[in-house]
Amino acid sequence: MPRHPERVNLTEKFRLIQEHWRPKVVGELNGQEIKLVKFKGEFIWHHHANEDELFLVWRGRFRIEFHDRIVELSEGEFLIVPHGVEHRTVADEEVEVLLFEPASTRNTGNVEDEKLTAPIGDRLQL
Amino acid sequence: MPRHPERVNLTEKFRLIQEHWRPKVVGELNGQEIKLVKFKGEFIWHHHANEDELFLVWRGRFRIEFHDRIVELSEGEFLIVPHGVEHRTVADEEVEVLLFEPASTRNTGNVEDEKLTAPIGDRLQL
Secondary structure, three states: OOOOOOOEEHHHHHHOOOOOOOOEEEEEEOOEEEEEEEEEEEOOOEOOOOOOEEEEEEEOEEEEEOOOOEEEEEOOEEEEEOOOOOEEEEEEEEEEEEEEEEOOOOOOOOOOOOOOOOOOOOEOOO | OOOOOOOEEHHHHHHOOOOOOOOEEEEEEOOEEEEEEEEEEEOOOEOOOOOOEEEEEEEOEEEEEOOOOEEEEEOOEEEEEOOOOOEEEEEEEEEEEEEEEEOOOOOOOOOOOOOOOOOOOOEOOO
16 A cells, blocks of 8 residues: 555546456455456356445446346446356446455456456556 | 346535435445445545545546545546544535445544534435
């Protein structure tokens, strides 16, 4: 934890992200991380055994599918997916999402996917 | 942690907050809380012995004063104040701020203030 904390501008940071489904760490505190990610298309069904996961929409919209229902999220809306709950994220158009979750949470949770599983702890190159 | 997670709309939730300097819990995950708070005026100098604290501006602007510098934060900007670092928040105009910090973090940290110390774990009445 740096002793000289820096301001982070979300719009500027999202501009640096080109790939979809690759969360980038932009802050850390209390063993948790703030990550920014762009979604487009369909992710895979997965759950996180131990980690609750917050999704906050910064720009755009997407939906989180559960086995028993679907929740649509628009700008300025968040949802916390409890650990153990299987879910899938789907974005018809590109969406910018802020994640809060424990450090070292794997994006695909219990699933290892050759294409979609992203590096853990990947930081933006500034 | 409810097994049936609900969508939270930040703008709607901020509309329910009337007081300044009284954080309201709107979500919890991994032992952390998401709180919404409106600032206006000058807070008091304090630090948190163990908790790092994230401030994200939703609407408006304010500044965080440290003993050696001042950081201005506008909409869409966040800053993480590390534990142990004394700071003071100042808002010339009302500002809407999202906090992310460990559950049961006291808003005035090491200081007990008759007027400013807010109840811990205060939730929005919905």
